[in-house]
Amino acid sequence: MDLIDQLYRKINEERLTPKVLLVSSYAQGHQLLELICNRHGALFNVEVKTIRGIIEAKAKLELFQRKIHLLDEGQAVWIIRLLMKQLAEETSECYITHSMMKPGIVEKVYHAISEMRMAGICSEDMKMDYFTNPDKGMYLQQLLNRYETYLLEHGQIDFGGLSEYLKHGTDGAIYLALSPTGWTRVEHQMMEKLAGKCLCFLDSETPFHISEGFSKNRFTMFHATGSLAEVREGIRRILSEPEALDHTEIILSDYERYISVIHAHAEEMGAACSYSNGLPIAFCAAGKAAAGILDWIEDGYPVKRISEMLRHGYMSFSDERWSRGEWVRILERSSIGWGRERYLALVHPEEIGAEDQEQSTVLYGYLATLFEGLPEGDDWDVLRLLEWVSEFIKQYAPRRSQDDVYVGNTLQELVIRFSESPRECMPMDLALKYVREMLSGIRIRVSATPKPGAVHVSSLHNGGWSGRERTWIAGLDQGTWSVSAKQEPLLLDKERKVLSEHLVSTQQRAQKIRNERESRLSLIRGEVWLSYSSYDAGDKKSQSPAFEMLQVFRLQSGDSSLDFATLEHSLGEPYSVMDMMHESEVSTPFNNTDLWAGLLLRRTFGKSADGWQAMLQTYPSLAQGYRAKELRMDEKVSAYDGFLGDQSSYPKQLEDSSWSAISASQLEKYANCGLQYYFHYVLKLRAKNVAALDRTRWLQAGERGTLLHDIFRRYIEDVTECGKVSAKHDRDRLMAIVDMVIRETTLSIPAPNRHVLAKECEEIQRDADIFFRNEAGKTDQPCFFELELSTSDGEPMEIELPGGIRIQLKGFVDRVDRIGPHEYRIIDYKTGSTNKYKPSEYFSGGTQLQHALYSVAVEQWLRQTGIDPEAKVLEAEYYFPTERGRGEYVRRTQNRREELSAIVSQLLESQNRGIFVPAKNANTCRWCDYQAVCGSHSEWMAGKRDSSINMDLLRTLLEVERFG
Incomplete structure (x- = not known):
């Protein structure tokens, strides 16, 4: 007689007497009653209770009358932590110091205290010689004593102390419990006090591997290369009979590892699932x-x-x-x-x-x-x-x-x-x-009992009660299935034995878990699937099936001599995520991956399908990407190299040989790398400017440059009265401005710490000192600062270059100095090094045009505004007034304006022809924001630049690159 029949008979012995079924969880009890009803028909006068639930309910009134608060586990943990902290603060030689009080250790200590309380052990019962380490024994004895005192003084009680608040049973109900119960000594005492002679124990099922009823099931076994492949194969099998979804229970041996895979696949296929342990x-x-x-x-x-x-x-x-x-x-x-x-x-x-x-x-x-x-x-x-x-x-x-x-x-x-x-x-x-x-500890979508129309997913700890026609036990590998018998360091087995016979050893606990699990699984009836992952992708090692799987295999075959080698041989090749080894089997594809696998396995005249062509025909975007790769490898420049054709929409050519507003930096960027220009100015793609955490740095390069520019501008404006008088240099005034600008900057950009701030402030002061020493020796008259190149109404100004070329130029000039009657020099502050500003590189292949363009623009601005109708800008200077730049400068005489006009016209013509090819110098790509987009395109383009087939197309761009 199995457990279901035993329960039914016991419930019906005295049909009018109330019965209370004591179980480990309400879900277990309700599923047990459902199994009885399915087999024998309706029941009445039966109530499901957990031992904790009924004890707390019976003690509730007494606790209320005495004004005593019942603690739950979480609240008790915080009390234990408080008492541990007090002990640690009282002596530096405490067994568990304050620094050791991590959540895991506090939890272990709480469980040790709880176990002793549930075994009926009081602090007076403990002796130091019971422990292998007397210090540990003293610590636990003191902690337990303080815990007992704390509860008494604060009018609180935990579950282990409820016995004195219970009255002897008077409700006349018969209490039914499954043996072995797993109850602690205190739980036994409290139930005996409540139920007395009305407490009846029923023997659980025999282990499944020797159960006659279990042996009559229909078994299917398989293994897979990883938990993902295992889940996918199981779902393929479930989908082959979709009407059986709500007749299936999946028991996961490692619930937390498998549940995310199960849930993701269920969501993908739109299948409803109920989860006994919920989801994180x-x-x-x-x-x-x-x-x-x-x-x-x-x-x-x-x-x-x-x-x-x-x-x-x-x-x-x-x-x-x-x-x-x-x-x-x-x-x-x-x-x-x-x-x-x-x-x-x-x-x-x-x-x-x-x-x-x-x-x-x-x-x-x-x-x-x-x-x-x-x-x-x-x-x-x-x-x-x-x-x-x-x-x-x-x-x-x-x-x-x-x-x-x-x-x-x-x-x-x-x-x-x-x-x-x-x-x-x-x-x-x-x-x-x-x-x-x-x-x-918070779980969502918890459904302890199965829901109609849904696959029920349970854990190895609580699965097997659903009574469904199909049960799939996943994760039957040896490591996952085994029960840990590792001793708790706070209460070793030898210490448990001396302390109390009611403290369960680790071996006994592990055996109880195995016995309960094996007897519970023996209730499963119908179709049973057993599977395991034969390979752990994380640890990259093979895994063996659990011994219980071999026992089922022996039970199924009736041969008790079979071994693991025979079992693994019978399972055949393991299933994979995109399974290609079991093409002869009829299997329902799970998703597009499975569909593709099936298509590629089809045989046509003895040959496999051409998967590459099938992919290109099915996915046009992939085909386009493949074509792009081919054209990039081709000798001729194509749209995939940055040639957009003559219909390019930017920049638009205007009437009278003039172009829309541009800046010097735009032209320089185009000359440096047309593709980078296209991404930045045409497509307007921008790299995310997210500051990265650097505890050793305050200002980024751009922020530091802005700060120094601000200092230089404020100082020169101050000592020249905004360009009206000759400079009256004052180092103290400069340092006051440095301090002021730094304070303003720290308000908007806080420093990571004061040490980094002090270090960078010293560097800025040294830069300012170099600037001061350079300026103190100059006799030129600074007259304009942060000069905006615009008309009176704020529009970009139009400049005319030799040859009648007119362009609208926008930008700012850092500084303009008067170096003689009607003679001027423009100055551009640089906070980097002088490396790329070589004397022989006047235009540097079109990548250094700012000095020449701004010289023309400032000269024409001075004349057009009437400030100086005879103005001439004779020089342009890149000025490096920092420690890194060593106070050096690079001056360029402005006497090559015809060449400037030719360069600008050729660059604009190349743009209008839709040519946006990658940089000539591959080193440019090392600091490019768009490197992830174009990869090694500059290297692929090198051969195309030299090819005669592209000479006519790239002519104007190549001519600009020859200008030194």
Whole structure:
């Protein structure tokens, strides 16, 4: 007689007497009753209870009357931690010091205390000689004593102390329990007190591998190369009979490892699943937001974390005037990078451009609220941090699904649940670990019992009760299936034996787990699939099937002498993700991958299908990419090398030989690399300017250059009264301006720490000192600063080059000095080195045009505005007034304007012909923002530049490159 029949007979012995079925979980009890009803018909007068549930219910009134609060496990852990901290602070030689109080160790200590309480052990019962280490024994004895005292003084009790609040049973019910129960000594005592002689134990099933009923099932076994391949093969088999979806239970030996794969595949095929242990909260947006915001804190508040959450929709701002993309863009443009102090400084409306003022004001408010209430420094309150995370989810995480709502509500319940727990401040990393532990305990989509119309997915710990016609046990490899018998270091087996006969040893615990599992699985009836992964892709090693799989194989064949080699031989080749080894089998394809595998395996006149041609015909975009690769390898320049043809739309040629507004840097960029120019100015693609965390650096190169330019401009303007008088140099005044500009910059760009700030300030002061020494020896008159090349109404000014070529030029000139009557020199500050500004490279193949173009523009501007009708710009200077540039300068006499005109006209003509080919010098690609887009295109293009077939097309561009 199996367990189901035993239960049915016992329930019907005294039909009018109430029965209470005591089980480890309500789900187990309800499924057991359903199995009985399916076999024998309706039942009545039966109630399902867990031992903890009924004991707490019976003690509830007494606890209320005595005003005693019952602790749950989470609350008790915090009390244990508090007491551990007190012990650690009282002596430096404490067995567990304060630095050792990590979440894992605290959890182990709590379980040791809990085990002793559930075995009926009091602090008075413990002696130091019971322990292999007397210090450990003293520590546990003191901790248990303090725990008992704490509960007494605070009017609290844990489950292990409920016995005295229970009254002897008077309800007249018969209590039915499955033996072995797995109950502790205290649980036995409390149930005997409640039930008395009305407690009845029923023997569980025999192990499945010797069960006669289990042996009558229909067995199927297979193995696969990895858990992913194993799951895919199982789903292929399930899909072959889609009407049997809600007749299937999947039991996972390693629930956490397999559940993500199962869930992803179920979502892909649109199959409904119920999950006995639920899913981690990372499977919903609110869960991702909670994990993401904790990562944001731990990583030092990098803005990229916020941007990623906004981009993926895990986080949102309530103001819907701006899209997620617009919020991301303003954050990325702000250059926050990292550090909480940078957020409000860099997103302050005064630091944002005028066009984004309104949005930046709103964003500033959101960020101020975000940081409000967030702990600072080294003292972090875990419960305060939990409250902050709960509020963050409430305010910023979108609630798009019931899962999101559930996570938000559960977090609020956790805050309430722990509100009365002892509070403690600790380092940030430790507080984050505790909060993550709390979040890991939240599960979504928990369905302990199977749902109609859905595949039921359970764990090896609670599966096998569903009574479904098909059961697939996945992950039957030896490592996953085995039960760990590793001893707990706080309570070794020899110590358990001396302390109390009711403390279970690790070997006994492991054996109980195996016995319970094997007897539970023996209830399975119908079709049984057994599978395992024969290869661990992570560890890159083979795996053997569990011994239990061999036992089933022997049971199926009736031959007890069969070994593992025979089993593995009978399984044949393992299944793979894109299975190609079992083409003779009729298998339902799971997705496009399986469809392709089937198509490629079809035989046509003894040959395999041409997979490459099939792919190109099916996916036009892939075919286009293949064609691009072929044309790039071809000798002739094509559209895939940057030749767009004569119909190029940019820049548009205007009437009277004039072109639309351009800048010197645009022309230089085009001469340097046409493809880079096309990406930047035509397609307007921009690399993300996200500041990277560097704790050894304050300013990036561009930020440092801007700061130095500002210092130089302010100083020269100050000592020349904006160019009206000769310079009256004053080093103290320069250093005061340096300090002022640095202070202003630190408000908008906070330094990572004061040491880095001091170091870079010293470097800036040395640069300023070099600038001062160079300027003090000059006799020229600075007269214009940050001169904008524009008309009176703010439009780009038109300049005329020799040959009648007119272009509209836009830009700023750092400085203009008067070097003689009606004679001028333009100056461009450079904060780098002089390496690329060689005397022989006047135009440098068109990549250095700024000095010549700006000279023409300034000269014509001075004349057109009437400031100096006879003005002549004779020189242009690249000035390097920094420590790196050693105060050097490169001057170029402006006497090659006919060549300048030819270069500009040829570059513009080449643009109009649609030629945007890669750089001639492959070294240019090393610092290019678009390297990921074009790869080694410059190297592929080298041969095409020299080929005669492309000479006519590239003629004007090649002529420019010859100008030195």
